[in-house]
Amino acid sequence: MLRGLPIVLIFWVLAYTHLTELADISIALLHLERASALGEAIYFFCYEVPKVLLLLIGIVFVMGIIQTFFAPERTRALLAGRRLGIGNLMAASLGIVTPFCSCSAVPLFIGFVSAGVPLGVTFSFLISAPMVNEIALALLFGLFGWKVAALYLVMGLLIAIVAGSIIGALRMEQHLEDWVRAIHLGDAAAPDNTNFNWSQRIAAGIKHVREIVGRVWLYVVIGVGLGAIIHGYVPEDFMVTFMGREVWWAVPAAVILGVPMYSNAAGIIPIVEALIGKGAALGTTLAFMMSVIALSAPELLILRKVLKWPLIATFVGVVASGILLVGYVFNWLL
Amino acid sequence: MKNVKILGTGCRNCQTTRHLVEEVAQAKGVAIELEKVEKIEDIMRYRIMATPGVVIDGVVVHSGGIPERNKVESWFDLKN
Numbered sequence: 001m002l003r004g005l006p007i008v009l010i011f012w013v014l015a016y017t018h019l020t021e022l023a024d025i026s027i028a029l030l031h032l033e034r035a036s037a038l039g040e041a042i043y044f045f046c047y048e049v050p051k052v053l054l055l056l057i058g059i060v061f062v063m064g065i066i067q068t069f070f071a072p073e074r075t076r077a078l079l080a081g082r083r084l085g086i087g088n089l090m091a092a093s094l095g096i097v098t099p100f101c102s103c104s105a106v107p108l109f110i111g112f113v114s115a116g117v118p119l120g121v122t123f124s125f126l127i128s129a130p131m132v133n134e135i136a137l138a139l140l141f142g143l144f145g146w147k148v149a150a151l152y153l154v155m156g157l158l159i160a161i162v163a164g165s166i167i168g169a170l171r172m173e174q175h176l177e178d179w180v181r182a183i184h185l186g187d188a189a190a191p192d193n194t195n196f197n198w199s200q201r202i203a204a205g206i207k208h209v210r211e212i213v214g215r216v217w218l219y220v221v222i223g224v225g226l227g228a229i230i231h232g233y234v235p236e237d238f239m240v241t242f243m244g245r246e247v248w249w250a251v252p253a254a255v256i257l258g259v260p261m262y263s264n265a266a267g268i269i270p271i272v273e274a275l276i277g278k279g280a281a282l283g284t285t286l287a288f289m290m291s292v293i294a295l296s297a298p299e300l301l302i303l304r305k306v307l308k309w310p311l312i313a314t315f316v317g318v319v320a321s322g323i324l325l326v327g328y329v330f331n332w333l334l
Numbered sequence: 335m336k337n338v339k340i341l342g343t344g345c346r347n348c349q350t351t352r353h354l355v356e357e358v359a360q361a362k363g364v365a366i367e368l369e370k371v372e373k374i375e376d377i378m379r380y381r382i383m384a385t386p387g388v389v390i391d392g393v394v395v396h397s398g399g400i401p402e403r404n405k406v407e408s409w410f411d412l413k414n
Contacts, residue, residue: 071398072383072398073383099384099398100384101347101384101399103342103343103345103347103348103385104383104384104385104398106343106374107374107378107382107383107384108383108384111381111382179375207402211400302343305374
């Protein structure tokens with residue numbers, strides 16, 4: 001496994017540095033010109049699909065390796081008893097590198113709270129973990145460049161830190177479900193994956209790629225395909241009238257629209273990219289994405305099992321306000 | 335007869351894990367009694383922090399993500 005890695009790496013670099021040539025060849029083979037709408041759409045598709053998939057594989061692989069250093073149990077030990085402020089900062093950062101799946105949100109939540117991680121700190125983790133994920137970062141990086149990906153990362157962290165701090169300051173512990181407050185776990189079941197050697201870490205990276213990329217690649221292809229159609233056929237400035245930066249209600253509308261949609265950054269980001277090319281504002285579209293990923297109705301229903309309504313409402317309210325603010329700031333800055 | 339519990343609220347990873355365990359046990363010719371634990375209160379009794387979890391004869395052997403096939407095989411290797 002370790003011996004194959006350099007070969008894969010060389011292939012990856014070669015492919016990534018020759019994307020334009022690949023797309024040119026594809027177009028030539030199909031006897032199309034980029035000047036036509038069809039040619040432009042297909043060129044876009046042949047250029048973006050390999051680029052995004054390569055980036056996705058690369059970033060997910062690296063993240064799979066990083067995650068072997070941060071078992072949830074370890075993260076919890078780092079966060080237990082932390083004060084608000086520094087605790088929120090640490091929780092939001094650890095949210096990026098700790099393996100997390102939204103179906104595990106409840107066990108993780110209980111595991112944190114019952115081991116003495118303050119409620120507000122726990123929320124910082126729970127907001128950052130799904131929102132700042134490697135799929136979103138890889139796609140943003142691939143389609144918009146590193147600046148937008150970095151901005152998304154920083155803004156996601158900021159929302160997680162501030163929202164968690166506010167929830168902590170409101171002292172809402174009594175709005176946990178009673179059975180949750182009664183649980184005192186002490187130590188969780190011993191993790192069986194604390195001692196990795198490097199070949200196991202690399203194996204974990206490959207497994208992560210297989211799981212994540214195996215799950216989302218089709219959405220990426222479909223998303224970029226729809227993006228390609230928009231790219232080739234939708235008239236310039238089409239989006240300006242209802243998603244341009246002059247439209248004040250676009251940001252709240254985007255956030256509300258995002259809540260019932262379930263996180264699928266893989267399919268949504270390529271479409272968003274194409275829309276921006278047609279005059280939609282970046283802040284509005286980022287707000288939409290954040291809302292889709294961070295505030296999903298299914299996850300709220302899962303959390304309802306451990307949180308009473310006032311706490312859920314506060315959580316949604318605080319996070320939505322943060323996203324709104326990010327949307328307006330981006331529209332104003334860029 | 336081994337008692338195997340799959341802890342999880344019913345997400346896809348939990349279902350995949352269940353199928354994997356069933357398949358491996360059958361391939362190894364080990365008789366198992368499979369139980370799904372889906373209520374969150376019951377799952378939390380096993381003090382895991384990530385689902386799916388796997389409990390064999392009362393002992394947590396796995397938590398978080400789909401287990402590797404060779405890991406699952408090792409659960410059914412020892413004869414007892």
